[in-house]
Amino acid sequence: MESSTGAGSSGPLWRRRKEARPAEITAAALEVFADHGFAAARLDDVAHRAGVVKGSIYLYFSDKEDLFRAVVRSAVVPDMETVRGAAERFDGPFVELAPRLLLGAAAVMSRPSVSRFARVVIGESRNFPDLARIWHDEVVSPMIGAVARVIARAQARGEAREGDPSLYAFSLVGPLFTAMLFRDVFGEASDDPPNLDRLAEQHGQTVLCGLLAAPPA
Known part of the structure; x- marks a missing residue:
């Protein structure tokens, strides 16, 4: 039986991880935008720094400009x-x-x-x-x-x-x-x-x- 406090796909740790992902993505995007500018920034690099797959970014942000707006709002x-x-x-x-x-x-x-x-x-x-x-x-x-x-x-x-x-x-x-x-x-x-x-x-x-x-x- 899977513990409710374990790292199973439906456990609290997984839910906390999912809830933290937008903040993790914007934190990674802050570094990428600051290092490379907007035009040269690649969502692949953002995903790599955030430790997620690129498709995960689109679950929270519609495009790169939407992500830039989120970074400004958070940072x-x-x-x-x-x-x-x-x-x-x-x-x-x-x-x-x-x-x-x-x-x-x-x-x-x-x-x-x-x-x-x-x-x-x-x-x-x-x-x-x-x-x-x-x-x-x-x-x-x-x-x-x-x-x-x-x-x-x-x-x-x-x-x-x-x-x-x-x-x-x-x-x-x-x-x-x-x-x-x-x-x-x-x-x-x-x-x-x-x-x-x-x-x-x-x-x-x-x-x-x-x-x-x-x-x-």
């Missing part, structure tokens, strides 16, 4: 959501929120998976426009929208200058994104790649001087 979006949620829940003055927001964004952008995926999107979105749509809808738009709403609330309280909150949001996080790409592309060739934490701290103080309705004390 990038949760960290962005943490920063976004903390910013939207913060009810203190904007002069305290902006530095925290930038430091949180810097921590996320310092992770290799984020910068490497951003580079894949930038490099291959002309040939694969859906990559740009996925990155925009899952990462960029929610983050810029959250920062813009925070700035709009600060404007409503008279803390921030009048102006387009979305443009202010780009001004706030844009330098971090540029520095992230610089580090990823030129890191080994540069003698002094930008430190994202220090940039966030310095840029936060600089931008506040122009964004706040009254200069910070």
Whole structure:
């Protein structure tokens, strides 16, 4: 008689293994996309790294773009959501929120998976426009929208200058994104790649001087 805790085809271990497969596949795909880019990534390589047959991938993902979206959602979006949620829940003055927001964004952008995926999107979105749509809808738009709403609330309280909150949001996080790409592309060739934490701290103080309705004390 087969034990209910054994590795039989109908036992709990098998069910746990089946439930874990989408995560195992996306983890393997993260490595393949990061190493080879999107165009050169092969589902055979993903399957090999995940320890499954290629056909198993199609049980969970319709095609390579669907798998790319799942990888972005699992490897990038949760960290962005943490920063976004903390910013939207913060009810203190904007002069305290902006530095925290930038430091949180810097921590996320310092992770290799984020910068490497951003580079894949930038490099291959002309040939694969859906990559740009996925990155925009899952990462960029929610983050810029959250920062813009925070700035709009600060404007409503008279803390921030009048102006387009979305443009202010780009001004706030844009330098971090540029520095992230610089580090990823030129890191080994540069003698002094930008430190994202220090940039966030310095840029936060600089931008506040122009964004706040009254200069910070």
